[in-house]
Amino acid sequence: MTDFVLLNDVAWATVGYEQDGIRYQRMQFYHLINGQWRRTAPDPVFWGEEKSLETRNLRFVYHARDEALVQKLSRWAEEIYSRAALEFNVGASPHLTFYIDPEPRPDSPLITEGEFHLASPELTGMRQDGELPIALSQKTAYNIILRLALEKSGTRIGASPHEPTIGPNWVVMHGVVYWLLDRLLPDNTAIPGLEARLHEAASSGELMPLSSLWPPYRYGSLQRSALALAEAHSMVSYLADTTDPGRIPVLLRMLGTTIKPSETMAALGLDFRQF
Known part of the structure; x- marks a missing residue:
């Protein structure tokens, strides 16, 4: 203390x-x-009085105690938004609102409306070196990237992104989100866990066929669901980094159009049977 x-x-x-x-x-x-x-x-x-701050694409609602943090977070988040919109080739970009809450609350972002709640780092932990807390940066970036991915795909939902309800193609959709999260936030804590799960499954011969990343899903356990997300991240990384990053906007558009992997890959100029 x-x-x-x-x-x-x-x-x-x-x-x-x-x-x-x-x-x-x-x-x-x-x-x-x-x-x-x-x-x-x-x-x-x-906490002091409630205040708000707007950037080109974002709005932050917070209390005076978090003023300095929000000033820094807003500049950083606007840059993340701009880069994600460019990567996904999003046209008319949605305006997003972040509420910096002065007390913990259930994690239930309203994706459709573009509203997100983040607990104040005064409660969850402020870095003493003045940098943005990693957990705050990661959650902010994740929400922005997911919302723009949904915008590009044309998917509309209103549930939490931490549940399998992001449209029918939620596994590959998250593969795209995690791929860009890793590019824009290299010190994130999500990707190392996915990579470790993938390596573990590869060494034990437990990898699932790529077709299992599309509906209908029959994972049967949280462990298998985690492996599916790890494989989806690996597949999207291959498509973007080894072939052509321009395929990612096309992939997102197809994720909002079809649940058939063969049709999705054909739109990318690939044969799913040989992929």
């Missing part, structure tokens, strides 16, 4: 910690109850 503010029976504490070699700090709130200090919900006084 590096700092402590006492206001009658309420206390704010700044707690420092280290993760993956990086120093962080976060706020914790306490309330004096029956002579004992107990963790409590964030104090509204701590």
Whole structure:
């Protein structure tokens, strides 16, 4: 604990910690109850007034306490948006809104409306070196990339992207999202896990046929679903990095049109039987 503010029976504490070699700090709130200090919900006084900031394609709704962070995040996120829109060749780009919440809430972004909720790093961890927290950068980039991928494909949904409901082609769609996430955010924590799962399956002879990346899905377990995502990421990386990155916008368009892998590959100028 590096700092402590006492206001009658309420206390704010700044707690420092280290993760993956990086120093962080976060706020914790306490309330004096029956002579004992107990963790409590964030104090509204701590956050200050609600504010908003708009860039060309993004809007951020936040509280005064997060002003400096949002200034930095907005510039970085706008660059991610511009690069993703260029990679996917998105025409009329949707305007997205991010809410920086002063208290934790269930993860349920409204993809269709382009609204996303992020917990304030004051609660989840601020880097002491002033850089954006990796978890915040990764989640912001993921949401932007996924929304633009859906825009290019013409897919419209309103559920959480962490469930298999991103249209019928959600596995390959996520392969595209993870491919671009890795390009735009090399220090992300998602791709190493996918690559490790793929290598493990390859060494044990458990790789699934590429046709299994398209509906109907019959994975039967979370482990098999994770392997499908790893294989989809590998396939999309091959298409983009080994053949032609211009195929990615075509792939996205086909993911919103057909659930047949042969038709998808034919649109890319490839024979699925020989792929």
